[in-house]
Amino acid sequence: MxxxxxxxxxxxxxxxxxxxxxxxxxxxxxxxxxxxxxxxxxxxxxxxxxxxxxxxxxxxxxxxxxxxxxxxxxxxxxxxxxxxxxxxxxxxxxxxxxxxxxxxxxxxxxxxxxxxxxxxxxxxxxxxxxxxxxxxxxxxxxxKKSQKPKKMMKDETFWSIISLLNFNDKNDEEEILEPAVHTLAKMSVKDIKEFEEALSYKLYLLDTKEHAKNIGEYSYDEETQDYFSADLFLYFRCSVIAEGKECFELTIKNPRNMTKDNSFEPLLSLASEAYTRRTGKEFEYITGCDYESFSNVEGWN
Known part of the structure; x- marks a missing residue:
């Protein structure tokens, strides 16, 4: 029964x-x-x-x-x-x-x-x-409707943190991130989320077909798009932001200024590293804009 x-x-x-x-x-x-x-x-x-x-x-x-x-x-x-x-x-x-x-x-x-x-x-x-x-x-x-950023960190503060990335031929990824992580981890949880929101939105703005066509050897080609790496394009967009405000603004205005054959994937972990250091917990936060390649629908039309 x-x-x-x-x-x-x-x-x-x-x-x-x-x-x-x-x-x-x-x-x-x-x-x-x-x-x-x-x-x-x-x-x-x-x-x-x-x-x-x-x-x-x-x-x-x-x-x-x-x-x-x-x-x-x-x-x-x-x-x-x-x-x-x-x-x-x-x-x-x-x-x-x-x-x-x-x-x-x-x-x-x-x-x-x-x-x-x-x-x-x-x-x-x-x-x-x-x-x-x-x-x-x-x-x-x-x-499509949901692709709007939430409250973001002020540009001045965001770029000041990005400027702390310690690029040096001898530094590994952890050493490059450390000064920025250290500074962001001292801020509030709200600040860390707003940093992630600003980063995601900037990556989202760079997610366009024209930018993808200008990344060098691995550029997007509509005829051979099967060979285009969505992940690599994301990491190239990270590199644009890692190079600072001037590089980002010039690249937004003109996709031909897109970083060529250069990537910086570790940037994606900056906020999560800071959050874990600040709270001892894993970073679980969903941004208003998705930074994954092809998320910016208008940019790919």
């Missing part, structure tokens, strides 16, 4: 029924446990009723083929307590170890939905694809 199961009694091999968006049920199985994390299998079962423990599908793993999947097993590590809504069915011991490196995050009610998505792919593909395309379009529109 089905019953609700608490997180404290979860064991490897436990089977749970999950509610799917269309009112049907799916079933998941716990395959492994490490501390507060569980490896969960989505089984191929889908039906109007909660399956009995004797159902053969509960011992199998769903194979995924929707969109970019290619017979990929529906396995994922999740963390935390089992949602109250799942229903315990029983336990089927595993015969061997299952390896998986995929991690989703919190164990919520979406775990196990893969069987429903695969059903849509097989029996309702046209509508399914249309819905996904519309959702991607909506997300892209929202993303």
């Amino acid at each position: 089905a019953k609700e199961m608490s997180r404290n009694t979860v064991s490897i091999g436990d089977i749970f029924a999950v509610s799917l968006p269309d009112g049907n049920y799916g079933a998941i199985r716990v395959a492994d446990e490490i501390d507060n994390s569980y490896l969960v299998i989505t089984t191929p079962y889908i039906g109007t009723d909660i399956p009995s423990i004797e159902n053969e599908l509960l011992g199998e793993i769903l194979l995924q083929n929707r969109f970019f999947y290619n017979n990929d097993k529906a396995l994922v590590w999740v963390e935390g307590k089992v949602p109250k809504e799942v229903v315990y069915i029983g336990n089927i011991p595993l015969s061997g170890k299952i390896i998986c490196s995929s991690f989703r995050g919190k164990w919520d009610n979406s775990v196990g939905i893969e069987v429903f998505l695969e059903w849509r792919w097989e029996y309702d593909r046209e509508n399914f694809e249309k819905e996904i395309q519309e959702e991607e379009k909506r997300i892209n529109e929202e993303y």
